[in-house]
Amino acid sequence: MNLTEVDCTPFFNEMGPRDRTRERIVLQLTEHTYFPDGETRTGWLPKVSRAFGALASLSNGRLERGTVCIIGCGPALDGILAVELLRPGHLVLTDLHEDVVATGKNNVRRNCLDLTATRIDGYVSDLCEALLRQQIKADLIYENLPNLATSGDLNVEEGALSASFFAISEVQGKIIPPEYSRHMLGLHYRCLREARECLRPGGEIISCIGARIPQSIIIRMFQDLGYKPTFVVVDLVEQFEAEKVLAEYARVERETPDLEFMFYDLAEGRERLRELEQRGVGLERLADAMADLGIGFNAQAAAQRHSMGRHVAVVGLVIRGERS
Numbered sequence: 166m167n168l169t170e171v172d173c174t175p176f177f178n179e180m181g182p183r184d185r186t187r188e189r190i191v192l193q194l195t196e197h198t199y200f201p202d203g204e205t206r207t208g209w210l211p212k213v214s215r216a217f218g219a220l221a222s223l224s225n226g227r228l229e230r231g232t233v234c235i236i237g238c239g240p241a242l243d244g245i246l247a248v249e250l251l252r253p254g255h256l257v258l259t260d261l262h263e264d265v266v267a268t269g270k271n272n273v274r275r276n277c278l279d280l281t282a283t284r285i286d287g288y289v290s291d292l293c294e295a296l297l298r299q300q301i302k303a304d305l306i307y308e309n310l311p312n313l314a315t316s317g318d319l320n321v322e323e324g325a326l327s328a329s330f331f332a333i334s335e336v337q338g339k340i341i342p343p344e345y346s347r348h349m350l351g352l353h354y355r356c357l358r359e360a361r362e363c364l365r366p367g368g369e370i371i372s373c374i375g376a377r378i379p380q381s382i383i384i385r386m387f388q389d390l391g392y393k394p395t396f397v398v399v400d401l402v403e404q405f406e407a408e409k410v411l412a413e414y415a416r417v418e419r420e421t422p423d424l425e426f427m428f429y430d431l432a433e434g435r436e437r438l439r440e441l442e443q444r445g446v447g448l449e450r451l452a453d454a455m456a457d458l459g460i461g462f463n464a465q466a467a468a469q470r471h472s473m474g475r476h477v478a479v480v481g482l483v484i485r486g487e488r489s
């Protein structure tokens with residue numbers, strides 16, 4: 166197995182004082198591991214860090230020593246964040262490949278200081294299948310799964326693509342309401358449905374979903390599946406692997422009547438989102454309020470802008486679903 170290393174210390178240094186992670190944070194990656202350059206600056210990880218920080222206080226210490234499961238852990242930087250910020254007694258990492266899971270588990274072990282109070286398990290697992298098999302009951306399940314199904318020539322096992330694409334077989338034959346599959350929410354829907362069986366009473370799920378579609382549809386999906394959704398972080402997330410990802414969203418737009426996805430210029434979007442927040446727009450309708458501003462563009466225009474060297478982004482939602 167070929168391993169490469171990436172130093173994430175600057176990202177961790179921005180968190181302020183830390184007491185459960187090493188001074189230097191270095192991740193090892195395999196060719197199956199997702200970790201685009203820039204992820205810790207303009208991607209999801211800064212939002213996940215803020216969300217875990219907020220959750221630690223919102224949960225009144227319930228997560229401390231509890232069971233936290235990460236579905237689709239990739240390099241498990243989120244696992245390291247969980248150890249630092251949530252302090253679980255049991256951390257469960259899952260992904261689709263043996264080498265991704267093994268490297269993710271090793272990344273947590275080598276970058277955390279004292280794990281005597283935290284048991285770490287890793288499983289190769291399609292979504293929550295391992296939790297069901299091992300009868301693990303979680304206090305928190307976290308997912309940041311891909312949106313785009315592919316049956317074609319893209320190799321989803323290639324680390325960079327595994328962030329955005331999944332094999333169509335992962336949703337084939339599963340019952341997913343057309344409203345959610347049409348809006349590219351199929352894998353999130355499946356995960357939320359399975360997670361219900363694996364959460365302790367009072368447990369919760371955290372989902373990271375790009376609001377390329379109306380926020381109201383995402384809220385409805387959580388409610389349909391028996392969760393009370395609230396928004397922990399809403400912020401611009403850069404679209405990585407943009408060439409392939411935007412081409413696919415653009416293809417779906419061309420082939421699906423009345424369907425358009427929403428993208429923004431990264432810098433402009435950030436500024437306008439802050440203005441909306443300052444005007445008191447609540448997190449539960451911030452993405453839709455952004456869409457109403459008329460500064461967004463569809464995937465076909467986003468692909469063109471990207472080809473001219475612009476940084477394209479989506480409004481990223483970190484959603485907390487409390488099991489009702």
Ligand SMILES: C[S@@+](CC[C@H](N)C(=O)[O-])C[C@H]1O[C@@H](n2cnc3c(N)ncnc32)[C@H](O)[C@@H]1O
Nearest residue numbers: 199237238239260261290291292309310327328
């Ligand atoms: C966007 S990456 C997220 C990585 C990491 N959790 C993070 O937030 O940085 C999505 C991950 O989900 C994994 N994945 C895709 N389909 C999955 C499935 N059905 N079950 C488990 N993991 C899956 C991919 O292999 C990939 O590592």
